[in-house]
Amino acid sequence: MTDPRIRQLVIKSGVVRRLTREKYCYAKEVLTEQARLEKLRGDGADDHVLRKQEEVIQECIMMVPDSKRRLQKEYEVLEKYLADEQDLIETDSYKKAAEILKDAKAELET
Amino acid sequence: MREIVTLQIGGAGNAIGDSFWHVISHEHGVDYASGRFGGTSPLQLERINVFFNATASKRFYARTILIDTEASTIQRLNASSQLYRPENFVAGSESAGNNFARGYHTDGAAILDQVLENTRREVESVDSLQGFQLLHSIGGGTGSGLTSLIMEALVEQYPDNLLCNYVTIPSPNMSQVVVEPYNALLSTPALVNNSHLTFCLDNEALFQICNRNLKLKMSGYEHINHIVALTMSGITTCLRFPGQLNAGLRKIYVNMVPFPRLHFLIPGFAPLVTCKQQQFSKGTVSELVQQIFYSNNLLCAIDLRKGKLLTAAGIFRGRMSPREVDQLMTGVRNKNINNFVDWIPNNIKTAICDIPPRGLKMSATFIGNTTAIQTLFQRLLDASMSMLRRKAHLHWYTGEGMEEQEFQDAQQELQAIIDDYRSSAEGEDSGGGGGGGGGRSGSAESGEEEATPEAHCQYCTE
Numbered sequence: 386m387t388d389p390r391i392r393q394l395v396i397k398s399g400v401v402r403r404l405t406r407e408k409y410c411y412a413k414e415v416l417t418e419q420a421r422l423e424k425l426r427g428d429g430a431d432d433h434v435l436r437k438q439e440e441v442i443q444e445c446i447m448m449v450p451d452s453k454r455r456l457q458k459e460y461e462v463l464e465k466y467l468a469d470e471q472d473l474i475e476t477d478s479y480k481k482a483a484e485i486l487k488d489a490k491a492e493l494e495t
Numbered sequence: 496m497r498e499i500v501t502l503q504i505g506g507a508g509n510a511i512g513d514s515f516w517h518v519i520s521h522e523h524g525v526d527y528a529s530g531r532f533g534g535t536s537p538l539q540l541e542r543i544n545v546f547f548n549a550t551a552s553k554r555f556y557a558r559t560i561l562i563d564t565e566a567s568t569i570q571r572l573n574a575s576s577q578l579y580r581p582e583n584f585v586a587g588s589e590s591a592g593n594n595f596a597r598g599y600h601t602d603g604a605a606i607l608d609q610v611l612e613n614t615r616r617e618v619e620s621v622d623s624l625q626g627f628q629l630l631h632s633i634g635g636g637t638g639s640g641l642t643s644l645i646m647e648a649l650v651e652q653y654p655d656n657l658l659c660n661y662v663t664i665p666s667p668n669m670s671q672v673v674v675e676p677y678n679a680l681l682s683t684p685a686l687v688n689n690s691h692l693t694f695c696l697d698n699e700a701l702f703q704i705c706n707r708n709l710k711l712k713m714s715g716y717e718h719i720n721h722i723v724a725l726t727m728s729g730i731t732t733c734l735r736f737p738g739q740l741n742a743g744l745r746k747i748y749v750n751m752v753p754f755p756r757l758h759f760l761i762p763g764f765a766p767l768v769t770c771k772q773q774q775f776s777k778g779t780v781s782e783l784v785q786q787i788f789y790s791n792n793l794l795c796a797i798d799l800r801k802g803k804l805l806t807a808a809g810i811f812r813g814r815m816s817p818r819e820v821d822q823l824m825t826g827v828r829n830k831n832i833n834n835f836v837d838w839i840p841n842n843i844k845t846a847i848c849d850i851p852p853r854g855l856k857m858s859a860t861f862i863g864n865t866t867a868i869q870t871l872f873q874r875l876l877d878a879s880m881s882m883l884r885r886k887a888h889l890h891w892y893t894g895e896g897m898e899e900q901e902f903q904d905a906q907q908e909l910q911a912i913i914d915d916y917r918s919s920a921e922g923e924d925s926g927g928g929g930g931g932g933g934g935r936s937g938s939a940e941s942g943e944e945e946a947t948p949e950a951h952c953q954y955c956t957e
Contacts, residue, residue: 400655406623433818
């Protein structure tokens with residue numbers, strides 16, 4: 386990568402791609418842990434174990450808005466960067482970044 | 496999902512890395528020599544992907560990059576196990592010679608591009624990266640200098656991911672090299688500014704553990720590396736097995752680090768006994784809880800009572816009653832309430848995993864963020880200060896292009912982190928380096944409201 390602007394583009398789009406995945410994973414983790422709680426309840430688990438699992442769920446829930454906020458911030462950084470560097474529009478990196486931005490937007494809306 | 500990439504750097508980093516992979520491959524039922532799964536429980540495979548890559552034929556590789564400025568140490572690892580991918584060995588042609596400057600500026604810099612290329616390949620092959628785990632000492636040239644360089648690059652290229660360092664800290668009792676204090680000093684800025692979680696593995700404490708607890712007459716690095724690996728196995732338990740608190744690096748970060756600069760964590764492990772001694776121990780949960788708060792069981796030569804715990808966590812393994820564990824942990828906190836800061840409520844976490852470590856029925860791992868860490872930093876500062884005052888051995892560094900000012904800057908950084916921890920013990924102007932605010936003593940509710948936003952704000956600002 387000879388052009389430092391392309392290098393920055395690859396870095397920024399990589400960040401957004403990973404944060405998109407992260408936000409998705411945290412949301413999915415909440416569902417997984419809630420399902421685990423239902424199973425524990427069905428199995429007649431001790432009250433203490435149920436409370437502990439509630440704690441686990443609260444921790445997972447806590448991570449979702451934090452992750453979303455970080456994604457939103459980096460989404461805006463990348464969006465602005467793409468707008469500022471229009472002359473790179475024909476490059477593979479730019480097209481890939483635009484795709485990543487679209488996926489991120491979809492994840493932010495969930 | 497939620498994978499971690501490991502980088503093991505320098506002689507010490509590769510030694511403790513190898514011990515770590517020994518321990519956790521066994522826990523997951525993977526044969527260390529061949530990488531083949533021979534386990535019996537589906538739990539062993541459920542989150543094995545956090546640390547291992549898999550092939551279609553159920554063969555596993557450690558997701559790690561083995562890095563040294565000279566080839567001989569890591570070549571031995573290449574020969575001993577198929578757990579390591581051959582292409583993930585990155586070796587230079589000349590040793591950093593126990594010199595931070597050569598690790599950072601010359602011999603280390605020569606292999607930086609290759610390290611980053613290997614890292615990029617691993618990052619792009621995972622589903623959802625949660626961070627990097629760096630294993631290194633700060634006494635040697637490669638572990639101090641090259642790691643600082645790598646951290647700067649990782650923070651620039653992967654600013655969304657967490658850096659978790661397991662740092663071996665030099666000790667005068669085990670030192671063979673007179674300039675170790677300089678290397679440790681020069682490592683400080685990178686650890687303070689670029690790491691998110693730094694676990695301090697103090698050779699001074701490890702030396703004492705081998706002599707006092709384990710009664711080993713000639714303790715060598717193999718014993719120390721095994722204790723470190725057991726402890727790292729405990730710390731990473733919640734990342735590798737399902738269903739417990741802190742099941743991710745970021746959650747550990749959020750819970751353990753109230754202010755971004757105060758991220759130096761002290762691990763401990765119980766029981767620290769030989770096989771013989773274990774016969775005389777009842778092995779009760781109560782014993783484990785008491786032991787993990789003993790200074791003798793910490794992997795850092797500090798006394799918890801000389802500071803205040805900002806946050807703490809206990810990770811218990813084996814068959815035990817969750818109710819009993821929580822009651823005992825709460826009891827310890829209540830009995831020692833003066834050793835905890837009062838402006839962070841609920842600052843102790845507990846996790847339990849049914850799977851015990853190899854050779855034990857029960858164990859507990861401690862993680863503490865304590866203001867007593869000042870003791871360790873002061874030791875490092877004093878050791879470097881006495882030499883620097885007379886400019887002893889400085890020419891080895893200036894001869895590689897460094898300037899004296901860099902040593903003074905590093906000393907200021909080390910002094911600043913000492914001051915930050917000291918002030919947080921007092922509960923006022925905590926987390927110095929932040930933009931004002933911070934927790935205040937007295938109101939628990941106020942502390943809770945102010946502490947959390949501060950942590951997030953600092954992260955955004957960084």
